[in-house]
Amino acid sequence: MGVKVLMCLLLVKGVTYSRLVNGCHTSYSAAYKGKVTNCQKQNLTQVPLDLPKDIVGLDLQDNLLTSLPNNSFITLPKLRFLFLSHNPLTELQREAFRGLDKLETLEMACDTLSLDVTTYPDGLFQHLVHLQKLFLISSINGDAQFPTQIVEGLSNLEELHINSWPEGGHWPQLQKVKDTLTFLDIDTVGVPILRNTTFEALHDIPINIFWVNGLLSSIETGTLCPFTNLSKLRMSTSYGSSIKLVSITRALQCLAGRRMEEIILSRVVTTGESSVILTEEMFSYLADICVKKVDLSRNKITQVDANAITNSTFFRCIEYLDLSKNMFNGGMIKPVVISMHFMENLKYLDASQVHRMSSSLRQTYATKRQEGLYLSIPPNLSYLNLSGAANANHVRIAVTLTHSDHLSVLDFSRNGLIDIPAYLECCKNLKLLDISHMKIQQNVFNNTNMVTNLETLLVHDVTSDDDMFVSPTEPFFHVMTELKRLDLSGNNLQLINKNTFSNFQELENLSLARNRLNDLSEEILTMVWLKHLDVTSNSLSVISTYQQTLLDDIVVNNGFFYLYMAGNIFSCSCGTLHFIQWLQETDVTLDDHGNYSCILGDGTLSDTATFYAKRTFEWRTCVGHFWLSVAIIGTLITLLSLLVAFLVKKYLPKIEHQLLQVLGYNPGRRPKREDFDYDAYICYESSQYDWPCHCLFKELPQVSPGIRLYLPDLHDPVGCSQAEVTIDALSRSWKIVIVLTENFLKDEWIHFTVLSTVRLMSVNNAISDRVLLLYRDMSSAARARVPHLLLNVVSEEHILDVEDSPQFWTHLCQLILPLAKTTSSSSGYL
Missing domain, CATH: 1.20.5 (Single alpha-helices involved in coiled-coils or other helix-helix interfaces)
Structure with a gap:
């Protein structure tokens, strides 16, 4: 039920849809104005029976059909286009195309079909009353009878493409299509000679377009006489044809007095002649023919006789002349260009890509204005292509093209070194100039007459002695206010001078492809009118966030912007995530849908779309x-x-000492004992004064007479601040002896004295081992409570356990006064 509803919605809204039946794809085609079924390459051995009945086109090419039985297409009454080429067909039954009365185009290019009456039975196409185009390319059976009845019933036939013709030209049945047939294309002719009787059956048939392609050896005079209404003739030959160009021009004499649109004789000379000279005789056969377009390209032409181009009807009528891809030598160009004034209606001249023309345009000139070659070109010439017209290493154009106001396109690419004198007054209305594949100099655009109105300038794949685009001594490009397209691709550019594009005010399309740029300059990204920028095949690895912003701003200002970057190897890494995301989300139109090759962080090759997906x-x-x-x-x-x-x-005291020195405190010299009033300050708990006062104070002077000891209970002045007295006494003492007992830290003043002692170490840090600790009757638990702040400033050998022995007092005196001489015995004990 849901599928039916969806199909109904599609039909109501007119949405184009397609379906697949037996491998055949059916879809709506705007070109054919209806449904078309494509069954190409499906290995079909017969026409499918279940095709949609309303299709207008059916493509059965490249299948395995061997026969078309009667009524093969009877279920397709609306069919207008049928393609059966490249099938191994061998049998066509008489009623095979019955029911196709609306068919307009039938193509059968099958090598297995023999173009004879047996393969094509009489009345085969009688039902195709609306057929307009018939393509019958079959194998040639020289001994079999040509099926002249194939045109029976084709009352609306306009185009006939066939690769054979009845011998002797007898084909009376063509009279049945004389009112409609206008286009005849013979791809291959059964015999290599076109005689004056070959097309006699076409006398009363108004053929307008006639194409001949194939292996030809000769064409007789009068062959084309039956084509009384011919306006377009195209002739080309297969490789191995021995026909000569002069025989073709002789046959064209039958067209004298005609007004024709075109005569295309491209590549008619293959193996018959090694070189061709355009002679006066050849053009004399064409003198009375008025034709707009003449194509003589690819014919091994090496020379044009001086009298070949004359003031005849033929040359006065020509508007389009193509002489490209020939083999002209130095004697060719002058008869053409000097006689161009005869071609008063010439608008298009192509003499490009010749193979041997080393001196065609070589002209030496002096610096004087009057010297050089002045050529009067046809006043209506708008396109002049001289690409590859000179192979000399140094070509200096001293040719003034007078009456060149209509010239809008000049292609002078692939011509060696170009040097355009600034004084040349020509080509003032030139719109396109191509000097690609040249060796150019700095002053190439000094002739402002040629570039003022340029809209397209092609300067790709050029070489120069200096890197003009990077640091020119003067601006490389002069003011070109009308320029819209500039191509500088393939010039090996790494950097571009900042002011290179400063003179372009209307530039819309800029190509810098196939260079070595690794960055997009800000000057380019701020060009107001730029719409297309091509930087394909450069050395870009990333576009910065700032450049992304500039590009997005262009879209905002102009509505769209096209950026082409294929061929660059970008970087896909953590640093370029912003760039990869921008490629997929920007409004800038990118080629390849923004999917470019990139190198991952591990050096492997991937693409930006895959990196974005992950x-x-x-x-x-x-x-x-x-x-x-x-x-x-x-x-x-x-x-x-x-x-x-x-x-x-x-090491806080030491750090404080260093800091004080940095801040300016410097004692100047190491302190000595004589600098202090006391040799030792005795610090002890006030409740435990007995041992310090009655023992330590008595024993030390006996070991070291004259030792000066400070005991707070004896020496502290009365009525003064205890803190100031303590700090002053500590500062005036050479050493500090701290007697530690069980409850030492419970005394607040003892705690204050300990902190002051540690701080004083910062000032007098030059005094080594200033503090001594005496453990008296302390348990292990009490020793563990001794502050680490105090232990950090006392070395291990200055921490003593109090003992009742002479050695203890001697050792203590030596720690206080290491240089003092002590007696060997003590007279007092604890």
């Missing part, structure tokens, strides 16, 4: 790498911070 994974990978780096760096910083904090805590 952008979430790639983004996570890129972000993962970033945050992994951040985590590692953060961890290292944390560990370093902890290490610094530990070192600062441990």
